[in-house]
Amino acid sequence: MWRYLLRRVSFSIGLLFVVATLLFFSIHLLPGDPVLLILGGDSAQPSPEQIAMVQAKLGLDRPLWVQYAVWLGRLCRGDLGRSLVDDRPVARDLANRLPRTLQLVIPATLVATAAGVSLGMFAARRRGRLADPIASSTALLGFSMPTFVVGMLLVALFSITLGWLPPAGYVPWGEDLSGFLRHLILPTLALAAAPMAITMRMTRSSFLEQASLDYVRTARAKGLTEPMVAWHHVLRNALLPIVTVVGLQIGGMFAGAVLVEYIFSWPGLNTLLLNSISTRDYPIIQGVVLLAAVLFVFVNLVTDLCYAVINPRIRYE
Amino acid sequence: MNSPPGLPIRALLRRWFRRYGQILIALPLLLALVVLAFGAPFFLGHDPNRVNPRVKVQSPSAAYLLGTDEFGRDILSRLAHGARITLLVAIASVILAAVGGTLLGTVAAYAGRGAETVIMRTMDGMLCFPPILLAIFVVTFLGPSLLNLILIIGGLYIPRFTRVVHSSTLAIRDIEYVESARALGASSPRIIARAILPNILAPIFVQASLAAGHAILMESGLSFLGLGPPPPTPSWGRMVEQSGRFMQLSILPIIWPSTAISVTVLAFNLLGDGLRDLLDPRLRN
Numbered sequence: 001m002w003r004y005l006l007r008r009v010s011f012s013i014g015l016l017f018v019v020a021t022l023l024f025f026s027i028h029l030l031p032g033d034p035v036l037l038i039l040g041g042d043s044a045q046p047s048p049e050q051i052a053m054v055q056a057k058l059g060l061d062r063p064l065w066v067q068y069a070v071w072l073g074r075l076c077r078g079d080l081g082r083s084l085v086d087d088r089p090v091a092r093d094l095a096n097r098l099p100r101t102l103q104l105v106i107p108a109t110l111v112a113t114a115a116g117v118s119l120g121m122f123a124a125r126r127r128g129r130l131a132d133p134i135a136s137s138t139a140l141l142g143f144s145m146p147t148f149v150v151g152m153l154l155v156a157l158f159s160i161t162l163g164w165l166p167p168a169g170y171v172p173w174g175e176d177l178s179g180f181l182r183h184l185i186l187p188t189l190a191l192a193a194a195p196m197a198i199t200m201r202m203t204r205s206s207f208l209e210q211a212s213l214d215y216v217r218t219a220r221a222k223g224l225t226e227p228m229v230a231w232h233h234v235l236r237n238a239l240l241p242i243v244t245v246v247g248l249q250i251g252g253m254f255a256g257a258v259l260v261e262y263i264f265s266w267p268g269l270n271t272l273l274l275n276s277i278s279t280r281d282y283p284i285i286q287g288v289v290l291l292a293a294v295l296f297v298f299v300n301l302v303t304d305l306c307y308a309v310i311n312p313r314i315r316y317e
Numbered sequence: 318m319n320s321p322p323g324l325p326i327r328a329l330l331r332r333w334f335r336r337y338g339q340i341l342i343a344l345p346l347l348l349a350l351v352v353l354a355f356g357a358p359f360f361l362g363h364d365p366n367r368v369n370p371r372v373k374v375q376s377p378s379a380a381y382l383l384g385t386d387e388f389g390r391d392i393l394s395r396l397a398h399g400a401r402i403t404l405l406v407a408i409a410s411v412i413l414a415a416v417g418g419t420l421l422g423t424v425a426a427y428a429g430r431g432a433e434t435v436i437m438r439t440m441d442g443m444l445c446f447p448p449i450l451l452a453i454f455v456v457t458f459l460g461p462s463l464l465n466l467i468l469i470i471g472g473l474y475i476p477r478f479t480r481v482v483h484s485s486t487l488a489i490r491d492i493e494y495v496e497s498a499r500a501l502g503a504s505s506p507r508i509i510a511r512a513i514l515p516n517i518l519a520p521i522f523v524q525a526s527l528a529a530g531h532a533i534l535m536e537s538g539l540s541f542l543g544l545g546p547p548p549p550t551p552s553w554g555r556m557v558e559q560s561g562r563f564m565q566l567s568i569l570p571i572i573w574p575s576t577a578i579s580v581t582v583l584a585f586n587l588l589g590d591g592l593r594d595l596l597d598p599r600l601r602n
Contacts, residue, residue: 014438015438016445018439018441019442019446026454140587144530144579144582144583145575145578146578148537148554148558149557149578153571155561155564156568160568251447254450255448255450258447258449258450259449274453274542277453286454288450289446289450292447
C-alpha cells in the first residue's frame with residue numbers, strides 16, 4: 001500500500017510539473033506579443049511606459065529560461081504574482097474565493113452521488129419493467145442538457161414562475177444561515193444534474209454486470225433477502241467503477257461551476273476569472289487556471305487512493 | 318446472426334430495435350437539424366437579424382412560428398441560423414481533433430520511447446485542465462471568433478483521440494498481419510495507413526460522435542459566457558443568455574434554444590452509444 005501511495009503521489013507531482021510548464025509556456029506559444037495581448041489585443045495603442053511596466057511586472061524582459069526558473073521557484077513558495085489591476089497578491093484573492101466555490105462543489109457532489117447511486121440501483125433492480133427505461137432515458141437527457149440550460153430553466157421555474165427561491169446572489173453563512181441555504185439550492189441542483197445522470201448510468205450498468213455473476217446466485221440460494229443481496233453483496237462489488245466516475249465528476253464540477261457561478265452571480269473562483277478576463281488581468285487568469293488544475297489532479301489522486309482501499313488487487317499489483 | 322426457426326416477428330423486431338434503436342432515433346433528429354439549418358432561408362422568409370420593435374416578445378403565431386425575442390426577431394429563423402454555427406463548430410472541431418489525435422497517437426505508438434513519453438505526458442497534462450477553463454484562457458488572448466472557437470475546441474479534444482488511438486494501436490501493433498506487412502518490407506507510414514488505421518477506425522468513429530456532443534456543449538457554453546462568435550451572429554448559447562435577461566417578460570425565448578441544444582447533444586450521444594454497441598462485438602448478446 002505504501003509503495004503504491006508513494007508511486008501515485010510522485011506521479012501526481014510530476015503531472016503538476018507538466019501542468020505548470022504548459023501553463024507557463026502557453027502565453028509564449030500563443031501568436032502575438034504577450035505584452036500587447038495583455039494590454040488589449042490588436043486594436044490597443046499602449047504607451048511605451050505601459051509596455052515597460054507590464055514587461056517588468058511579468059519579468060518578460062529577461063531571457064525565457066530565467067523567467068521559467070524564477071516562475072517555478074516562486075510557485076513552489078506559493079507566490080503567484082500580483083494583480084495587474086490593483087496590485088494585490090493573486091494567492092490571497094484565490095484563497096478568498098476558493099471556499100465559496102467549494103461551498104457549491106461539495107454539496108453538489110453529495111447530491112449527485114447520493115441521488116445517482118440510488119436511482120441507478122433503483123433502475124437496475126427494476127430491469128425489464130417500465131421504471132428502468134424511464135429512469136435511463138431521463139439520465140441520458142440529463143447529461144445531454146448543458147449546465148447553463150439546467151440553471152436557466154431552474155431559475156425560470158422556481159424563481160420567476162413560482163417565486164420560491166432567489167434567482168441569484170450570495171449570502172455568507174456566518175451572517176444568515178437560512179439565507180445562505182436558500183441561495184445555495186438552485187446552483188447546487190444545476191451543478192449536480194449532469195454528474196447525477198452519469199453516476200446513475202454507471203451505477204446501473206455496473207450493478208447489472210455484478211448481479212449476473214455466480215456469487216449473487218449463491219447468496220440468493222443460501223436464503224438471503226433481496227435487499228441484503230443488493231446492498232451487501234452486489235453494491236459493494238459494483239462500487240469500483242462508481243468511485244472512479246464520481247471522482248471524475250468532481251473534477252468536471254469545477255468546470256461546470258464556471259457557468260453556474262456566472263448564472264447565479266456566485267462570487268467564487270470562476271467569477272473572479274470571468275471578471276479578470278474583461279480587464280485582461282493575466283496573473284489572476286493564470287492563477288485560477290493553475291489552481292483548478294491542481295484541484296483536478298488532487299481529486300484524481302484521492303480517487304485512485306480510494307480505489308486502492310476498496311480493491312485490494314490494485315494495492316498489491 | 319441466425320434466428321431460430323419459428324421466431325416470432327415481434328421478437329425479431331425487438332432484437333433489431335435493441336441493436337439499431339439508438340441510431341434510428343439519432344439519425345432523423347440530425348437530419349432534421351441539417352434541413353432546418355440549410356433549408357430555413359427557403360421556407361421561413363424572415364431575416365434572423367432584423368430588429369422589429371413592434372413585435373417584441375410575441376407568442377408563437379402563424380407569422381412567427383416560435384414567437385419573437387426581445388428585439389422582435391423571429392426565433393425560428395435565429396434557431397435555424399444558429400444550427401449552422403453549431404453544426405459547423407461541432408464537425409470542424411471534431412475533424413481537427415480526430416486528425417490531430419490520430420497523428421499524435423500513432424506516432425506515440427510507433428516512434429519509440431522518447432516521443433511516446435513526451436506526447437503522452439503532454440496529453441495527460443492537458444487533460445488535467447478542466448476544458449472550459451482552458452478554452453476561456455485561450456479565447457481571452459486569441460479573441461472570440463468562429464475560427465478561433467473551432468481551433469480551440471478542436472485542440473482541446475486532441476488528447477482524447479490521442480489516447481484512444483494510442484491504446485488501440487498498441488493493442489494491434491504486434492498482431493500477425495501487421496508483422497507480415499513489416500516482414501514484406503513496408504515502411505512505418507505505410508503500415509500505419511494500410512494495416513493499422515482501417516482496424517482502429519471503429520473506436521475513432523465512436524469517439525468522434527461523442528466528442529461532437531461535447532463540442533456542442535462547449536461551444537454553447539462559451540457563447541453563453543459571451544466568448545463565442547460576436548453578435549449579431551445567432552448562436553444558441555448566446556440566445557439563451559440574452560433571453561435570460563428578459564425572463565420576467567416571457568420564458569419562452571429561453572425554452573426554444575435550450576431545447577435545440579439539448580436535443581442536438583442528445584442525438585450525438587445516442588449516435589455515439591449506438592455505434593459503440595454496434596461496433597464492439599463484446600457488448601453484443
